[in-house]
Amino acid sequence: xxxxxxxxxxxxxxxxxxxxxxxxxxxxxxxxxxxxxxxxxxxxxxxxxxxxxxxxxxxxxxxxxxxxxxxxxxxxxxxxxxxxxxxxxxxxxxxxxxxxxxxxxxxxxxxxxxxxxxxxxxxxxxxxxxxxxxxxxxxxxxxxxxxxxxxxxxxxxxxxxxxxxxxxxxxxxxxxxxxxxxxxxxxxxxxxxxxxxxxxxxxxxxxxxxxxxxxxxxxxxxxxxxxxxxxxxxxxxxxxxxxxxxxxxxxxxxxxxxxxxxxxxxxxxxxxxxxxxxxxxxxxxxxxxxxxxxxxxxxxxxxxxxxxxxxxxxxxxxxxxxxxxxxxxxxxxxxxxxxxxxx
Amino acid sequence: xxxxxxxxxxxxxxxxxxxxxxxxxxxxxxxxxxxxxxxxxxxxxxxxxxxxxxxxxxxxxxxxxxxxxxxxxxxxxxxxxxxxxxxxxxxxxxxxxxxxxxxxxxxxxxxxxxxxxxxxxxxxxxxxxxxxxxxxxxxxxxxxxxxxxxxxxxxxxxxxxxxxxxxxxxxxxxxxxxxxxxxxxxxxxxxxxxxxxxxxxxxxxxxxxxxxxxxxxxxxxxxxxxxxxxxxxxxxxxxxxxxxxxxxxxxxxxxxxxxxxxxxxxxxxxxxxxxxxxxxxxxxxxxxxxxxxxxxxxxxxxxxxxxxxxxxxxxxxxxxxxxxxxxxxxxxxxxxxxxxxxx
DNA sequence: CGTTGCACCGCAAACGTTTACGGTGCGATG
DNA sequence: CATCGCACCGTAAACGTTTGCGGTGCAACG
Numbered sequence: 001x002x003x004x005x006x007x008x009x010x011x012x013x014x015x016x017x018x019x020x021x022x023x024x025x026x027x028x029x030x031x032x033x034x035x036x037x038x039x040x041x042x043x044x045x046x047x048x049x050x051x052x053x054x055x056x057x058x059x060x061x062x063x064x065x066x067x068x069x070x071x072x073x074x075x076x077x078x079x080x081x082x083x084x085x086x087x088x089x090x091x092x093x094x095x096x097x098x099x100x101x102x103x104x105x106x107x108x109x110x111x112x113x114x115x116x117x118x119x120x121x122x123x124x125x126x127x128x129x130x131x132x133x134x135x136x137x138x139x140x141x142x143x144x145x146x147x148x149x150x151x152x153x154x155x156x157x158x159x160x161x162x163x164x165x166x167x168x169x170x171x172x173x174x175x176x177x178x179x180x181x182x183x184x185x186x187x188x189x190x191x192x193x194x195x196x197x198x199x200x201x202x203x204x205x206x207x208x209x210x211x212x213x214x215x216x217x218x219x220x221x222x223x224x225x226x227x228x229x230x231x232x233x234x235x236x237x238x239x240x241x242x243x244x245x246x247x248x249x250x251x252x253x254x255x256x257x258x259x260x261x262x263x264x265x266x267x268x269x270x271x272x273x274x275x276x277x278x279x280x281x282x283x284x285x286x287x288x289x290x291x292x293x294x295x296x297x298x299x300x301x302x303x304x305x306x307x308x309x310x311x312x313x314x315x316x317x318x319x320x321x322x323x324x325x326x327x328x329x330x331x332x333x334x335x336x337x338x339x340x341x342x343x
Numbered sequence: 344x345x346x347x348x349x350x351x352x353x354x355x356x357x358x359x360x361x362x363x364x365x366x367x368x369x370x371x372x373x374x375x376x377x378x379x380x381x382x383x384x385x386x387x388x389x390x391x392x393x394x395x396x397x398x399x400x401x402x403x404x405x406x407x408x409x410x411x412x413x414x415x416x417x418x419x420x421x422x423x424x425x426x427x428x429x430x431x432x433x434x435x436x437x438x439x440x441x442x443x444x445x446x447x448x449x450x451x452x453x454x455x456x457x458x459x460x461x462x463x464x465x466x467x468x469x470x471x472x473x474x475x476x477x478x479x480x481x482x483x484x485x486x487x488x489x490x491x492x493x494x495x496x497x498x499x500x501x502x503x504x505x506x507x508x509x510x511x512x513x514x515x516x517x518x519x520x521x522x523x524x525x526x527x528x529x530x531x532x533x534x535x536x537x538x539x540x541x542x543x544x545x546x547x548x549x550x551x552x553x554x555x556x557x558x559x560x561x562x563x564x565x566x567x568x569x570x571x572x573x574x575x576x577x578x579x580x581x582x583x584x585x586x587x588x589x590x591x592x593x594x595x596x597x598x599x600x601x602x603x604x605x606x607x608x609x610x611x612x613x614x615x616x617x618x619x620x621x622x623x624x625x626x627x628x629x630x631x632x633x634x635x636x637x638x639x640x641x642x643x644x645x646x647x648x649x650x651x652x653x654x655x656x657x658x659x660x661x662x663x664x665x666x667x668x669x670x671x672x673x674x675x676x677x678x679x680x681x682x683x684x685x686x
Numbered sequence: 687c688g689t690t691g692c693a694c695c696g697c698a699a700a701c702g703t704t705t706a707c708g709g710t711g712c713g714a715t716g
Numbered sequence: 717c718a719t720c721g722c723a724c725c726g727t728a729a730a731c732g733t734t735t736g737c738g739g740t741g742c743a744a745c746g
Contacts, residue, residue: 012725012726013725013726013727014726014727015725015726015727015728016724016725016726019725026723026724026725027723027724027725028723028724028725031724031725050731052731053730053731053732053733054730054731055731056731
């Protein structure tokens with residue numbers, strides 16, 4: 001069912017059919033109605049390849065994710081919620097979102113390069129940004145619109161959205177200090193992902209502000225998974241001068257930490273104060289409940305989409321803000337896992 | 344950087360360049376080398392739209408998922424692992440996997456219809472199959488290759504892969520009966536998804552085999568999330584004749600059930616035996632550990648990919664098996680959550 | 687030497703669109 | 717009645733590929 005078949009079924013020219021379908025002005029309202037009716041009746045849908053070839057645009061936006069262990073540890077429903085938010089915006093503009101998983105055997109940079117050079121997408125979201133991330137420079141050089149989920153130190157000006165890891169780390173330290181803690185550990189990711197640096201820097205600055213010496217022995221790096229949390233807690237418990245609190249870069253860690261404490265006959269909160277990152281469904285169901293931070297991933301998705309459209313010339317009239325950088329606030333949700341020390 | 348530019352840079356015709364790049368026989372090895380070198384040097388990558396338009400094939404396979412709450416409960420990690428498996432197979436055939444999330448505001452059937460009629464993909468995976476699923480009939484009618492993750496009662500012959508829900512339900516009931524339980528509840532999903540019927544049917548048959556009467560009061564249906572598990576357990580605890588065991592259709596439920604039991608001062612396992620479905624990272628870290636079932640999602644992905652290729656004419660020589668249906672076995676992994684009754 | 691066969695390459699059509707351009711018919715205007 | 721403007725529509729080129737067909741040159745053969 002091509003536009004040609006549709007045209008000769010209507011006994012009019014291809015061009016007119018195209019104009020009628022695309023809502024151009026110079027077509028008789030009467031014929032437009034006929035065309036639309038016939039298209040509907042015959043189930044005509046424009047061929048994407050033909051259209052893309054002609055106008056050099058695909059109306060498809062890609063979202064790259066990595067299917068390796070570090071990303072997996074986002075676990076639960078992190079990306080699903082973000083996608084949902086993105087799509088609520090895209091639906092209004094006839095844009096399609098496709099997710100491009102980068103397999104664990106593949107290199108993220110090659111992956112992006114393949115996607116871009118095949119001219120598959122009009123724009124791109126990339127996640128899990130590294131501290132220096134060649135993908136960013138590449139995309140800027142190629143001039144294709146993109147937004148990163150996560151900051152980076154790479155290259156030029158570009159749009160990004162990130163979560164307020166500084167705020168979380170600083171706030172968590174301040175809160176723990178206020179509750180009597182002085183020996184506060186950090187559970188961070190071992191990957192080169194940029195947020196790990198941000199998180200740790202902020203933690204160090206917060207300690208300094210409260211006059212607490214930085215002790216590298218209680219800054220742990222590992223897999224940000226349940227298993228990783230277990231291992232980190234293991235190492236914490238083995239220390240001669242055991243910390244009384246720990247701040248987590250990720251809430252999956254909490255599950256392992258709870259488990260390790262239970263195995264040692266200790267109780268999360270009472271024997272070790274814990275502050276997690278995001279209020280995930282799992283975190284919400286830990287017992288005692290985990291102190292963590294509220295974050296609407298759906299809204300992050302909406303913002304991501306708007307931010308991307310703002311960098312695309314074709315949508316400049318709807319989204320004029322241009323290049324944007326946004327640190328997404330995270331609001332602390334008190335739980336039972338960080339009671340006052342000794343209280 | 345089109346093939347035309349590449350051709351005139353080499354002073355040869357477009358056709359020859361194309362043949363050289365596509366490994367056809369009738370091209371001088373010497374010129375082929377020159378072409379490949381130039382393509383590499385100038386960073387030429389064939390335009391996907393042009394190629395698709397000409398040969399009516401995109402080399403792209405879609406994987407539809409739903410980003411609503413029911414699917415979310417599977418979590419990102421579920422699909423990530425599957426994707427990874429799919430891609431290990433696809434990488435060998437220059438195929439690209441794209442994930443097509445169906446937003447919660449969209450209808451899954453419309454979603455598939457849009458994807459297909461735009462001729463976006465050469466093949467499709469669909470998940471979360473309903474008991475009667477119009478998508479299946481549609482895809483068969485359109486003749487586009489697809490494999491479903493999950494059975495359905497819809498329409499004609501097609502390839503699918505599903506998990507052995509019968510085996511799990513029957514095995515769980517048998518195991519619990521052997522451990523002294525007679526009053527065994529079921530925690531199922533309330534959605535119309537096909538597996539819920541399969542699971543419940545098998546549970547009923549297993550009860551009958553062991554001479555236990557079916558009691559609709561202890562067959563619970565709800566959200567298969569942590570919260571849903573909490574609610575289901577709530578209802579179970581309120582029953583006058585409280586069950587001593589419960590079989591879960593999903594391991595996220597376990598987290599809520601554990602929590603509800605704790606809140607009631609009860610202990611999972613001792614006060615209520617629990618058998619979950621899949622051995623997820625979260626389930627592995629419950630305490631007491633959850634009895635559940637081993638399942639390699641990566642291998643499921645591999646099998647899905649092979650199964651799809653087997654239905655595509657272009658790959659018939661590599662994968663000659665044609666239409667396949669496979670129930671994926673799940674092996675029970677004993678945990679501490681289903682000890683003998685009274686033991 | 688004429689013919690044949692073969693290896694290699696160029697030509698051009700075709701895939702399904704969109705869109706600039708020009709053409710037609712018609713009512714309004716002078 | 718001649719002219720103009722306008723609304724509408726058809727024509728054809730272009731996007732980047734692939735591929736059937738035919739053509740060239742050359743070696744081998746009778």
